[in-house]
Amino acid sequence: MKYLFPIFLITFAFFSLGFLPSKLTKSPFNNHFSDTTQTTIVAKNLTVPWEIAWGPDNKIWIAEQEGLISRVDPINGKKDVLLKLTDVWQLRTSGLLGMALHSDMKKFPYIFLNYTIEKDNKKQTRLVRYTWKNDTLIMPKILMEIPAALGHNGSRITVYKGLVYWATGDALSMVDSQNPLTPNGKILRMYVDGTVPKDNPMKGNPVWAWGFRNIQGMAFSSSGQLYTSEHGDTNDDEVNLILKNRNYGWPTVQGFAESDAETIFKKLNNTVDPLLAWTPTIGPAGLDYYSSNKIPELSNSLLLVSLKGKSLRALKLDSEGKSIIEEQVYFENKFGRIRDLCVSPEGDIYLATSNRDWNPVAGFPKLEDDRIIKISGLSKSDPQNLLSSLPPGSKGETLYLQYCASCHKENGMGLNGIFPSLQNSQTVVLNPKELIKKVLMGSKGPALINGVSYDAAMPAFGFMKDEDLLDVLTYIRSIGSSHATPIEPKMIKQVRASIQ
Numbered sequence: 001m002k003y004l005f006p007i008f009l010i011t012f013a014f015f016s017l018g019f020l021p022s023k024l025t026k027s028p029f030n031n032h033f034s035d036t037t038q039t040t041i042v043a044k045n046l047t048v049p050w051e052i053a054w055g056p057d058n059k060i061w062i063a064e065q066e067g068l069i070s071r072v073d074p075i076n077g078k079k080d081v082l083l084k085l086t087d088v089w090q091l092r093t094s095g096l097l098g099m100a101l102h103s104d105m106k107k108f109p110y111i112f113l114n115y116t117i118e119k120d121n122k123k124q125t126r127l128v129r130y131t132w133k134n135d136t137l138i139m140p141k142i143l144m145e146i147p148a149a150l151g152h153n154g155s156r157i158t159v160y161k162g163l164v165y166w167a168t169g170d171a172l173s174m175v176d177s178q179n180p181l182t183p184n185g186k187i188l189r190m191y192v193d194g195t196v197p198k199d200n201p202m203k204g205n206p207v208w209a210w211g212f213r214n215i216q217g218m219a220f221s222s223s224g225q226l227y228t229s230e231h232g233d234t235n236d237d238e239v240n241l242i243l244k245n246r247n248y249g250w251p252t253v254q255g256f257a258e259s260d261a262e263t264i265f266k267k268l269n270n271t272v273d274p275l276l277a278w279t280p281t282i283g284p285a286g287l288d289y290y291s292s293n294k295i296p297e298l299s300n301s302l303l304l305v306s307l308k309g310k311s312l313r314a315l316k317l318d319s320e321g322k323s324i325i326e327e328q329v330y331f332e333n334k335f336g337r338i339r340d341l342c343v344s345p346e347g348d349i350y351l352a353t354s355n356r357d358w359n360p361v362a363g364f365p366k367l368e369d370d371r372i373i374k375i376s377g378l379s380k381s382d383p384q385n386l387l388s389s390l391p392p393g394s395k396g397e398t399l400y401l402q403y404c405a406s407c408h409k410e411n412g413m414g415l416n417g418i419f420p421s422l423q424n425s426q427t428v429v430l431n432p433k434e435l436i437k438k439v440l441m442g443s444k445g446p447a448l449i450n451g452v453s454y455d456a457a458m459p460a461f462g463f464m465k466d467e468d469l470l471d472v473l474t475y476i477r478s479i480g481s482s483h484a485t486p487i488e489p490k491m492i493k494q495v496r497a498s499i500q
């Protein structure tokens with residue numbers, strides 16, 4: 001689905017299910033809200049905690065992207081280091097990513113990690129199991145090693161009923177996700193020693209479901225259903241309900257199957273539509289299921305944190321967990337980018353910020369970032385509806401903030417060596433046709449990260465409506481120069497025709 005705004009999409013999804021769109025409904029639990037939000041900082045000065053998990057010792061286990069596994073005691077904030085990996089290859093969105101504790105740590109004191117390494121000059125993602133003994137992590141056992149890249153490495157791991165589920169990224173391959181014989185772009189399922197369970201769909205193959213791009217959140221509900229959150233390309237971030245042996249459509253189907261190509265592909269391959277999709281994207285990350293009654297309005301919800309969206313979302317499930325019937329947004333812009341969360345047995349929510357990662361946003365990192373923030377109650381005024389949280393300003397500016405600012409930054413200055421400044425760009429002000437062409441088609445150019453050159457991609461925005469392109473391009477020209485003229489509507493049509 002490429003042409004609609006999320007409001008239409010969600011409205012469509014909810015009307016088609018017979019529900020009102022979430023933006024227009026009031027939570028039936030409003031009377032349970034307390035007067036004030038209760039938030040406490042329980043850890044600070046972390047560096048990109050990619051994953052946090054509640055441990056059997058009532059401490060929060062933390063995996064920081066550079067390779068550190070530590071724990072923090074949420075009562076007194078004391079932090080101790082359990083393991084420092086020395087062979088992590090960390091740049092951009094590679095490094096130490098997923099971490100999961102076994103669901104029965106008493107019998108199986110295992111923790112599972114996945115991180116990027118460099119081996120024979122190639123990037124690999126390693127899935128490894130450590131044993132927790134005498135309060136140290138020992139006896140690493142490598143379960144799998146699969147291709148990795150600078151981005152799209154996923155990943156999340158979760159253990160449910162003694163089985164390990166591992167969501168892998170497509171590692172920038174455009175073919176692996178649709179090939180059930182390769183490990184990338186999949187959800188893999190295995191025993192704790194890496195062997196393949198007999199009831200997997202394909203004999204001797206860990207693949208459980210496929211057709212994924214870059215999963216960033218994964219959680220089981222208390223009734224045993226598996227959900228994921230996933231980064232789309234320039235459009236269509238998703239939350240999915242994962243079914244055994246099913247295809248989720250990437251790269252052909254993005255979001256709901258709606259275009260001709262998507263519907264045909266869906267028919268031929270029996271692909272599964274997401275429960276929810278977002279365009280403009282929100283950069284979804286950690287996902288958890290809220291089963292507690294401590295914050296009643298959240299019960300039976302998926303809790304989803306987001307990077308670009310800088311918020312916590314509560315996605316209320318129907319009684320069978322098969323659709324999302326309400327979407328609420330909390331703490332938008334308050335803590336910056338949020339990468340993961342965990343829920344304690346008492347029902348408190350812990351959020352982990354990601355403001356020191358490769359792509360920081362205006363106003364962050366704060367001095368104490370990255371932080372872990374405890375949420376033990378929500379106030380009536382916390383949830384925001386998406387319509388009212390649109391930033392003020394012209395439509396061009398709004399579109400810019402939604403589609404472009406995640407890379408070119410709110411002020412248009414970009415990120416040194418990676419995303420060019422649009423304020424000082426000749427392409428932006430001098431030659432409107434070149435500008436239109438670049439934004440319609442996207443392009444790849446070299447970017448310099450830590451002195452190493454990589455291909456940085458400007459995504460293609462051909463899916464945007466002409467009137468929206470007109471507004472956003474006119475807006476970036478106005479920040480580039482006060483003399484730049486507005487883009488003329490017919491120019492966009494001409495350029496579209498010339499590149500077909």
Ligand code: HEC
Nearest residue numbers: 403404407418419420425426427443444445456457458459
């Ligand atoms: C995912 C990150 C990303 C997003 C989102 C993005 N861009 Fe870009 N953009 C880039 C990169 C990387 C380049 C440099 C590509 C190259 O060198 O060819 C670029 C280059 C450009 C350029 C050319 C600048 C120059 O001086 O050559 C323009 C204009 C531009 N982007 C406009 C936009 C607009 C308008 C949007 C939103 C509709 C947008 N970009 C969204 C990453 C992004």
